Amino acid sequence: MDVPEVLKRVETHLLREFGPDTGRAEITFLGSEPIEVLRFSHPTERVIRYATLGMSRSPMSDPASPVLDPAGPRAELVLSLKEPRDSVARRLALLAAIPAVEGVPVVAGAGLDLGEPLWDGAGFTAVLVAEPGGLIPDLPLPDPSPKDPALEDPTLFDHDPPAPDPSLPGGPAGRQPARTPVRAPVRFLPVLPMTPNESAFKRVHGAAELQRRWLAAGTDLRDPRRVGLRLDAGDR
DSSP states (O other), rough: OOHHHHHHHHHHHHHHHHOOOOOEEEOOTTTTTEEEEEEEOOTTTOOOEEEEEGGSOOOOOTOEEEHHHHHHHHEEEEEESEEEETTTHHHHHHTHHHHHHHHOOOOTTOEESSSOOOSOOOOOOOOEOOOSSHHHHHSSOOOOTTOOGGGSSSSGGGGOOOOTTTTTTGGSSOOOOOOOOOOOOOOEEOOOEEEEHHHHHHHHOOOHHHHHHHHHHHOOOOOOOOOOOOOGGOOO
């Protein structure tokens, strides 16, 4: 499956889950492929969704690995707000470009710090990457076909090949069961805005503790006007 086909499937999946987009922007950073940010809103809903399209064009790989793993995870980012903040598009695309530009996978529990407002005038400079699956389901991708040249890459398989079975005709060199090709689904990662203080707290105490504090305080993470969580000086 080529890149245009992957992105076409991702876009179709987003439109099926959120309905027609109400705007989109395409952002290109030096040395990376363009990333689109789609805006979704609905007359009966009071939530605006901003979703990236382009982060999933390539699988994310371990930065310590010398080669790109074609079976690595793929993802897109989704931000939900109660009011539109269209200037978030460039910053959201910047976050989505991290795997391609910096070679660092974006995973649930990670804190991504921009060092600048998440949108014009925002009090948030970072986001917490939340667990996928609750807002929008994963998008399965078809496994490579037997004629797919990528099948020659051993990293495409979910387990090591079985050891030769001497009982098979031809002894150890006999024909062995084929390995099972796999391709990771595209996951849609919600991103939750964090103030600088919340981001510092997360670095010290972890994502789970910050989310527990948000929950205990009844924090509305979709409110673009919310103030940062009050944290004791000893918690920082």
